């Protein structure tokens with residue numbers, strides 16, 4: 202089964218790193234090696250993206266001022282709602298449904314989630330999923346689009362302003378995308394993204410407050426920029442902070458961590474050590490709604506009305522055995538006598 206394969210490949214990794222270890226003689230030499238490797242990376246900067254992100258951050262900061270100074274509180278509430286809806290498009294849609302197939306969803310739910318994902322503007326579902334599957338398959342190697350070994354900034358947003366490493370293209374080609382090619386909703390969004398994205402992510406969120414409660418159009422625009430920048434950083438922190446800071450109760454041999462702050466910001470996506478060990482769990486964490494995992498709660502809600510089904514999870518016993526075998530010892534076991 203999947204678990205067996207997963208564990209087998211982890212075991213191979215461990216053997217491999219044990220084999221390499223003796224060659225590393227001192228810490229000084231390690232950092233020297235890392236430095237030389239980093240110097241080998243060529244940053245082909247994509248200026249279009251740099252300019253876009255500079256404008257976005259300037260506008261978002263101005264959005265903070267506008268929000269405090271003059272925005273209608275309906276507009277602020279609407280911005281929060283958009284962040285929440287777009288967030289679900291990423292977490293519940295692109296991530297847990299399409300990238301990892303942790304549950305199944307009917308057509309209406311897939312249409313809603315695709316709309317939410319378009320509102321978030323983090324590339325179309327197909328591209329998002331391809332990058333994410335490659336990230337899981339080749340975590341922290343050059344084939345990982347946001348390889349966290351290249352530092353906080355690169356894994357956070359740097360990877361979006363430079364051309365990709367050739368390994369991403371070469372080794373990324375081995376990732377199976379056939380399921381998405383068969384999903385009409387995904388392919389429709391991909392085909393019309395150039396029209397749908399500006400409409401859902403920028404035009405509608407700007408025009409709605411102006412049309413319905415006479416918000417000043419520019420105020421609405423700056424709030425839209427603020428909401429978008431906030432959502433992006435919340436997402437990006439999963440790739441940066443949750444690959445650097447935190448405990449590793451399930452597998453100490455990998456970079457992903459358990460990060461409460463990131464979970465709170467990313468509606469439940471910060472339990473990232475668990476997620477990399479058990480990527481098929483619809484909770485993307487050991488625990489559900491009670492631990493900032495709003496997304497898990499929403500999936501359960503939709504399963505109650507029959508729109509989502511086949512929610513996959515992991516047994517307590519399997520989690521316990523894995524934590525005891527490969528964890529860093531930070532996991533607290535409740536009501537279990539140690540044998």
Ligand code: ST9
Pocket residue numbers: 247250284287288289291292296322323324331332333335346360361362363364365366369370371372373374376432433435436437439440466467468470
């Ligand atoms: C954004 C995405 O922000 C954020 C994703 C974060 C993921 C987080 C995951 C964590 C879990 C979930 C947490 C959710 C939390 C939510 C909280 C909400 C409150 N495999 O890309 P190109 C090939 S987007 C295989 O152009 P360049 C392929 O043939 C922000 N092959 O490379 C491709 O051609 P095609 C807005 C691959 O030229 C070709 O290479 N968007 C793969 O180096 C060229 O690909 C932006 O800022 C692969 N993985 O350009 C724009 N990748 O596509 C971002 C590529 O035709 N993008 N190939 O098949 C760009 O401008 C460019 O991609 C680039 C690289 C400049 C970054």
Ligand code: ZN
Pocket residue numbers: 296300301333337476480
């Ligand atoms: Zn994932």
Ligand code: ZN
Pocket residue numbers: 336439440444457473477
């Ligand atoms: Zn990750």
